[in-house]
Structures are given as C-alpha cells and as structure tokens.
Amino acid sequence: MATIHDVATRAGVSRSTVSRFISGRGYVSPDARARITAAIEEIGFVPNAMARGLKTRRSSLIALLVPEIVNSFYTTILRGVEDVANRHGFQVIVGNTDETGAKERAYVELMIASQVAGVIVAAVGGTAASLEPLLQKRVPTVLIDRAIDGFEADIVKGDNVDGMAELARHLLSLGHRQIALVNGDLATAVAREREAGYRRALAEAEVAVDDALISSGDWFIDDAERRTSALLASGRPFTAILAANNFMAIGALRALRQRGLRVPEEIALACFDDIEQAAEIEPFLTVMAQPAYTMGTLAMQMLLERMGGHERGGRREIVLASHLVIRRSSGARDARPVQSGAVGNGRIAAAELVANGDDGSPSAEDVAVVALASVERGKEVSAFGTVTSIAKDAAPNRSVEGAARDAAATPRGDE
Amino acid sequence: MATIHDVATRAGVSRSTVSRFISGRGYVSPDARARITAAIEEIGFVPNAMARGLKTRRSSLIALLVPEIVNSFYTTILRGVEDVANRHGFQVIVGNTDETGAKERAYVELMIASQVAGVIVAAVGGTAASLEPLLQKRVPTVLIDRAIDGFEADIVKGDNVDGMAELARHLLSLGHRQIALVNGDLATAVAREREAGYRRALAEAEVAVDDALISSGDWFIDDAERRTSALLASGRPFTAILAANNFMAIGALRALRQRGLRVPEEIALACFDDIEQAAEIEPFLTVMAQPAYTMGTLAMQMLLERMGGHERGGRREIVLASHLVIRRSSGARDARPVQSGAVGNGRIAAAELVANGDDGSPSAEDVAVVALASVERGKEVSAFGTVTSIAKDAAPNRSVEGAARDAAATPRGDE
DNA sequence: TTGAAAGCGGTACCAT
C-alpha cells in the first residue's frame, strides 16, 4: 500500500511537503506540486484516513442513526442529510439500529471509535442511555424526529401533537366518533406526542376517549397488525383507525384485509408520515406528511454549526409543520391534497436551503426565521417545510403533557 | 479523551496488558482483568478505531455502495447485508452514489482511506473506472445486482434476461403485441440484459420489435416520465408498457396519468422489481420481484469468504431467479401471485442462510448447491430465493449478446 | 504473565 513516503521519494521531496500538498495547508511550489501530483497518480496513492484521523482527531464522516432504514421517511431524511453534508465535504454513513437499544449502543460506540465528526440520531427511544457516550465524549450531536428526555442536544422534529390533532379532526369532521389509535412504542417521544394530539382533538370535539381503542407496543408492522387484529376480535365498536406512523398503518391494513373489511367503506384509515412511492403508484392513504427531506437538511445544518463551533449556545429546537394529504383511505369526498399552515408560519424554500450554509451564509435559525417572516403559499415542493416554532436555548426536553399544553395554548390559524 | 494509557494507569498495569485485554489476544491474569474492567467502566473508555486500524490495517467496517437508497430494492439488500455482517461482528456503512460516477468514485476513495474490510457495490454503471482503485488496493469486493464489464469480482445478480422475458411473455399472453419498453441507463448491465430478455420474448412469439417503442436514458423517475410522455406524444401506437425497474414504472405511470390514460384498461403496465410497501397498501403493480434480501445475504457471505481468505479461486457468479407477481396493472384476469421456478432449481430457505457462515459451515456456493438439489416448493417467504445458476471460476463478465445467447440456449421448465 | 519499545502513516511545529 502506497504511503506518503513513497510519494515523497518518487517526487523527490520530503514527506512534509507531500503532506502539505494533500492537506492543502502550507506552501508548496508549483514545481513540487506538479511532481507530487504525478507521483500520486502513478502509484495510485490514497491517504490513509486512519493515520490522518489519529493525528488530527477529525474525520470527514457524519453518522446518521435511524431505527428502520426500510421506512421511506428515514431514507428521505438521509437524502437531505447527505445533500448538505456532501456540499460541505462530508460523507454520511448510515447505521440501522432496527429499533433496538443494543444495536444503537453498538453503533454509537463504533461511531465514537471511528472518530466521526458528528452524529445525527433518530433515537430508538426510551432512555438516553445508549446515546450517553456521545455526550461524554463531546461528539457534536443533533437529534431528529424523536426527542429524548434529558438528552441535551439540538433537535429538528415534527409538530406531532398538532399534526396528529389535525389528522384526528379530519376523521372527526367526516363523522367518526369511535376512532381507534394504533400507536407505536410509548418509550419514544413521538408516540406520546401523537397520542396527546389525538386526545386533544377528541377533547376539543367533546368526544369521550375510549382507552380500549388505544393500543401501543413497538414500531414494527407485525406488532401493529397483531394489535389491530386483537382489537377487531374484541368486538369493541369503532369506525376509523388512526395509525401513529406509516408502518403502523400497514399493519392495521393487513389486519383489516384479513378480516375482509374494506377501507374506507367499513373502516376509515389515516396515519402520520407518507409513503411517497406507494402514493405515486396509487393515491390511497390519507396521511399527515412530514417534510422529511427538509428535516434532514436542517439537522445537518445545525450539526455543521455545532461542529464548526459557530454555535455555542444552549439547546435549539426546530419544529416543522406537517401537512394533511387527503386521499381515499379516510373516505373523504374531496380527496385532494390540502396544505395546512398557520398564519404567521413561513415556508422554507428549497432554494433558500441550498444557499444556506455556504461560508458566512445564514445559520439554520436565520433561514428558519426568514421563512417564518415570509408567509408564502406556493405549490407543493417536497423540499419545502413549514416552520412551526424555533427555540433558541430551549428548555430541556419536557414531558408530553407540557408539550401538549403549550401546543394547545398556541393559536393556529388554519381552521 | 480517555486512552489505553489512562486505563493502564488507573488499573495499575501496563498499556500492553490493557491492549491484550481489549483485543482478546494474549494472557491477562484474572486479577488484572478485573481491575482493567473496572477502570474502563469508570472512565468510559472506548478504544480508538483509528489508532487500532492504523496498526492492524483492519477495521470492522463493511461498505455498501448503492445508486439510490430511496429505492426499496436497495434498502432491502441493505437489510440482508447488514444481518449477516452483524452476525459476524461487522458493521455496515452505506454510501449513496446517486447514480453518479463521481460520487461513486469519491465513496470508493473514502472507503479505501477508511480501511474498510470489504465492499459490496451495486455499481453506477458504465466503466469500471470508479471501482478500479478497489482492485488495485486489493480490497475484497463483491458486486451485487449490476455486473461491470471487465471488473473481475464475485457477483450476486438476478436473472435479468430470463426474468424480463417472462414478464414480456406475461403481457404477450394477455394479447399485447405493441409493448413499449421504458428502459434505464444502457451503461448498466441490467438495462442491457433486460432489454435482451424483452427482445428474446418478442422474437420467440414472432412479434416484430418496434425500436421506436424502446427508450433508454437514466434510472431516474423524471427521465422515465419524460420519455414516456414523448412516446405518447409521438402517436406511435402501443397497448402496454414494460418498465425496466420500479422507478421507471413510477415515471411511466406519471406520464400516463397526466394524459388521463387508465391502467390497465387503456395501457397495461408491468415492471422489474417490487415496491413492497406500495404493494402492502394496495396491490397494483404487476412485477418481476427479485429476492433482494437474499441477494444481500449471499453477497455478504461471499464477501466474508474473500475477506477471510477462505476463497482464493476465480470469479464466482450467483444468479437468483426472480418471480412474477401478477397484480392489477397488467390487466390479467387472475391477479394473484405466481411463483416462477424452473425444474431443477431449488429454494434457499431463510433457515439455511442463517445457519450458513458460522465457522466451518458451508460457503455461499455450498448453500446454493444444496438448495439447487432440493426442489422444494413452499409458501412465499421474503428471504427465499431461487438459484438459477452458480458459476465457480466464472468467465469474466461478457457482453449482453453472449449472455442472452446462453440464456436462450438454457432450457427452462416453467412454461 | 507482564512490560518495554518499535512502529503503523500521517500532521504540524520549528528550523533552515
């Protein structure tokens, strides 16, 4: 394996000069430059990242940890993260934690050992235990989608409480009063937040919540199917199902089909998170779509700021609005996309995000703030997002109850 | 950041002893062992992978390079790769090459620089140029899905020629005679192979091929949409569309819908590769489904063998059969899943794959051979695959023409 | 059974 020494010998210069050349710091004469370039080409030299990283304690690796890479919500986030990371010379490596704390922990240790420059995590949930080493080693970290109680880090997330409330209101507006909730793992904040939204919407509509219609477990399709089957077997009456995410919806759908129940004629269905490719094939599922690409984009942006030390303040929190996409499964007459957006909210255009981050350009918050100020309603673009709130030096992650209370207190202008 | 030295001091032993302890090689007294364990725990020590890799020239990283991580075909492959890698103590990092040679090249260099233990690539296509450094640096490499002319490496791929021929035969059997082919990038072997299959089926049915109905370009949805729109605008008559993969099908579908054409009533549609989640939501697309999970599984298995030096022979090639899943889009009366399988082919059961690879257990070929011998027709399981052919010391990747000729010469027992 | 010491392949400071 060719080393810097081989290049130096071949080019007739010292290792120091070669080092300066490849790292781009320090002076190298045009003459030496040419000879080194030639030597590198000839022997096919690729600098050893381990040797370099050992010395510099830096790497060009960004780690993204997701619970389920097969879910398009996370692959879309990945694209967002990757696009801005690459633009800044960073490469992204993905770890699939499979909703398993142990796998997450293993990846975290691997990432630390690999000296990654930063980490973005959609955490498995529950405790901060498996992520704790990141804090201890001071690895720049940004949370995405899922908040973790007591884990002090920047976060980009969806407006789960409001989003789920709106989704529930949609079903309520169609006349449903017995709405089953197929939730995910209550150890994850999103599950608790979405349940809070569900409860809030029902309360507002003065519909009593039947706890027997609410189930939770884990985020796997099979589990949602089992729980839905059990619910159907219980004989408890209900006319609609609200699934806490797209995978839960698939599970519910399986159970419904197995019983021969037609959607939406016999049971209506809606869920959080879109499945873009499925929608392309056949617009069926009514969903609360989150701006996943933008979430990835903003998370990476915040991470870059932390990594570069440009941001030394407290915990930041960016909440992006999701939007209701009405399709067939909920049984609405007018099955057409609808953009939810509160007065005073603003869109983050793809163009702005692209401009963002180049040297000296605005930070994630700047962009978000600008977007907030410009209430602009344009056509649907996947890279768009609507900022619901931005908190600088935000309070530590609070309990769901608190979040729900705040959300309830915030006026929304979309209904 | 805690180092081995800190642990040594705290435990009252030398660095060497700590090193022996964490690497598991060499003797360490129970006494020292206990003190080291405690020290590691106390200071939260994680060995620096860079320092270790620098010395050992090894890492526990496997790189998987895919052209489009958003495509479920590749995420499913990822799951297969990851499952066997993890079982052997390796972690997988994914690079999304975005169908771009330059990105692929960049990832390859990064992987080499990072001293990955092995690489699995679904290549962007065209030349072997961007992968060439892998050969030069002797990084164990396995190709998946896409063959590369002149790149000498083990490969796991689908039976593209036969599969596409069968898919075309399905449309022919429904009475279609003017079948448009929306292909992908002809620089990739799969595209050429699938076109060969299309041509073969038409030739066998004595249907003249109308080249004006065949389009190619790249593998992006937008491109397929554009080409399909152009075809529709041309006025050239056709009654069905065969898409070279799932993304091409989405593009074609967009174009059809934009023109208000109903599928399958006005135009029938079928494609290679499934979109599992879409099918779960609504069984619509008739597809030639590939055993993606198994492809990942076998690729990783072959890679482990190369990495361990257990396999020093020539290039190996494993070809897995795909199977026809008839759904609504092709307009067939009996829209139900059908398992295609030639006499003499065998299933690889999930159980066998799991057993495979533990020390001393059978190699990828052994498993495949055993499977070939056991013609067992069971129920559909996603981890199953059907082996079409296994070649040991296979000839270098040949031209499509040659492959098509061979395929035509090989008797198949499924019709 | 343990410790001393020599690197692995770069980087970066300090002279020249």
Add this chain to the structure above:
DNA sequence: ATGGTACCGCTTTCAA
C-alpha cells in the same frame, strides 16, 4: 518554500 522530527493511540514482538 521545504525538510526534520516529535508525536497521535494502539498492537505486537521480544525479554524478563
């Protein structure tokens, strides 16, 4: 502008 030279943190003989 360039070269000499200590490391970075861990592994691995080799001696004790």
